[in-house]
Amino acid sequence: MTPGAGRFAPSPSGELHLGNLRTALLAWLFARSAGRRFLLRVEDLDRARAGAEEVQLRDLAAVGLDWDGEVVRQTERGALYEEAIARLTAAGLTYECYCTRREIQEAPSAPHAPQGAYPGTCRDLTEAQRARRRAERPAAIRLRASVTDWAVTDVLHGRYSGLVDDFVLRRNDGVVAYNLAVVVDDAAQGVGQVVRGDDLLPSAPRQAYLAGLLGVPVPEYAHVPLVLNPAGRRLAKRDGAVTLRALAAAGVGPEEVTGLLLGSLGLPATLPEALTAFDPAALPRDPWILDPQDLTPRR
CATH class of the missing domain: 3.90.800.10 (Glutamyl-tRNA Synthetase; Domain 3)
Incomplete structure (x- = not known):
């Protein structure tokens, strides 16, 4: 395997929405396409909600993701x-x-x-x-x-x-x-590739500088476009049926969601096919504008 793992690191503040899941899929595709291990870290120092971690892990598995090793939690570190x-x-x-x-x-x-x-x-x-x-x-x-x-x-x-x-x-x-936590965690876990939303790009210089002071490697960064609502704001649960649970209640299953998210990236509708076709250079650079009303079947 390629040295230096990839990772996804959600905060357990609630259910993952489609923007979170799209970033998780991208982090997985970046890692697996390069032959890297893929790790899952729960960033629960500040925003943990009871039961949220279990729901998030369930949803990540439901869209087809797997990960290597045990889940790591910041509160244990x-x-x-x-x-x-x-x-x-x-x-x-x-x-x-x-x-x-x-x-x-x-x-x-x-x-x-x-x-x-x-x-x-x-x-x-x-x-x-x-x-x-x-x-x-x-x-x-x-x-x-x-x-x-x-x-x-x-x-x-x-x-x-x-x-x-x-x-x-x-x-x-x-x-x-x-x-501090993210730099220490990535170094301790051997993370060599950080894929996350491009709203976090301004954090990267601080983290890279701190990594140098601590004498640890700076990972490869890939800050991916966000999912925005029609008003141009970052997608959130207040926008409607944007979580797996809400979409399932409206008749949209996780396989359909996976296909939708991969399609928004110009990729085939299943993870095995998407992994074969994945090319970072071909990824869209602009945000994906999504109207949640377009996701649910018309009654």
Whole structure:
């Protein structure tokens, strides 16, 4: 098998909708077509809903996906995250931050800082200032970045340069931030290929930069187009029958859903046929506009 696994990593916040399932199919096709293992990771640090994981795994299997090894859950991996933060701290690459969201929004930008960057309010506090702020509220931990942007290469987007600021590694409630967890998880699992929605492309430079600081490989990125509703907004369950359960209740089975999703990618209607025909270079680059009303049989 090709070194470096592929993966799909949903958050168990509810049922997967068609946009999630389309991305999962793409992640599987990218991995399997390259002879990679395909892993499943549940990103349950912050948004877990009781029973959601079981439903998501059932739905992924229903559309024909399989995966290698056991499912990994982020809530079982806290020691790995804390070890990474400790290494960065020992290297002088972290600092405590006491800012509220409102304080960050109202603070003037740091000189020469990119739009949207953390303004550096807590970067150079004295020990006395930190002690005073600690008495007021718990501290988050931020990365002390030495760059303002970083470039990655994406299979579909080519070279992409994006913002890198002093982003949060651990929030002040003790929950590890996504950007740290995903880098640590991918390295620990031997993930060499990350396929996910292109709304996450701006996160890739931060994660690639952090991977370099931690001395772990940067995976190959492929940020795929989203599914949007007719109003141009990202598809969501509020749009109607967009989950397997809702579609099944309307008379649309999982095999039909798989065929529909693969067809939206210009691929044959079954996974074995789609795998044979799969070519990343031929994938659509634009979002798929979907009106859920077109999915269910007319009564």
